[in-house]
Amino acid sequence: MTPATEIINPHLHAYLTAHSTPPDGLLEDLASETARLYPDSTGLQISPEQGTLMTLLAQLSSARDAVEIGTFTGYSSVCIARGLLPGGTLLTCDVSEEWVSVAQRYWERAGLSDTVTPRLGPALDTLAELPEEPRFDLAFVDADKERYVDYWEALLPRLRPGGALLVDNALAVSQGSVTDDPLPTPALRYIRDFNDHAAADGRVDVVVVPIGDGLTLARKRP
Ligand SMILES: C[S@@+](CC[C@H](N)C(=O)[O-])C[C@H]1O[C@@H](n2cnc3c(N)ncnc32)[C@H](O)[C@@H]1O
Secondary structure, eight states: OOOGGGTSOHHHHHHHHHTSOOOOHHHHHHHHHHHHHOTTSGGGSOOHHHHHHHHHHHHHTTOOEEEEEOOTTSHHHHHHHHHSOTTOEEEEEESOHHHHHHHHHHHHHTTOTTTEEEEESOHHHHHHTSOSSOOEEEEEEOSOGGGHHHHHHHHGGGEEEEEEEEEEOSSOGGGSOTTOSSOSSHHHHHHHHHHHHHHTOTTEEEEEEOSTTOEEEEEEOO
């Protein structure tokens, strides 16, 4: 799990989670199994409170059709899919058949197999195959950081006016901090460039939310 305590001090973080809807048994099982199978990769998963936020955002925006870049073992996809309107769809993209096969079991258990469609392959290729017209109400980006600006540019034309674009790791505390100088890892340069790009984009209103590893929340202007 992303160390949310890096942004919010441990006492406030414990208080925050104690006053937020917790993950249910299915999400807890998914997180435990991921930790057991891939102990070195658990930091890839979004934090439980971010999952709750994403379900609420999908519900509050009455999202029907969503797209996700970066499935991993499925935690965020379950959170998004559960918030969609009845009959909603989630297209989720990843390059790892093994990780997506874990996610698939949890979609089945959650009754979301008809809602979630996985696509294996580089996500930019998957997006390029979709007509460049508004079709999604919500998009979530959580994959290779060097392509964040490309994902943003590929997703915005495919997002309906008023739609939400969420991008993970905006503050990158899991890797140091986006404000460190010099930057501790090259990946932070991509995050910093992406944040500058999003903040300067007149097509959206945008805010960086200090949850998890930092979450960019943008709304496409009508
Ligand atoms: C941070 S993890 C996603 C975590 C997930 N959102 C969750 O909450 O469990 C990033 C994922 O992006 C995938 N990925 C990396 N490069 C990719 C690419 N070019 N296209 C699609 N997926 C990619 C990785 O295989 C990995 O599963």
